[in-house]
Amino acid sequence: xxxxxxxxxxxxxxxxxxxxxxxxxxxxxxxxxxxxxxxxxxxxxxxxxxxxxxx
Numbered sequence: 001x002x003x004x005x006x007x008x009x010x011x012x013x014x015x016x017x018x019x020x021x022x023x024x025x026x027x028x029x030x031x032x033x034x035x036x037x038x039x040x041x042x043x044x045x046x047x048x049x050x051x052x053x054x055x
Contacts, residue, residue, distance in 0.1 A: 012020045
């Protein structure tokens with residue numbers, strides 16, 4: 001079974017197809033490091049200006 005993902009091609013052997021499909025069908029769970037610090041800041045005035053601009 002040939003397939004591609006993000007511009008990379010690879011082949012899955014016939015005897016491994018069921019395992020491959022099972023693994024690829026699992027729901028992804030995002031995980032962040034405990035020391036993760038977001039660089040996103042929420043400024044209410046900026047958000048209101050953006051919403052006003054988009055209207």
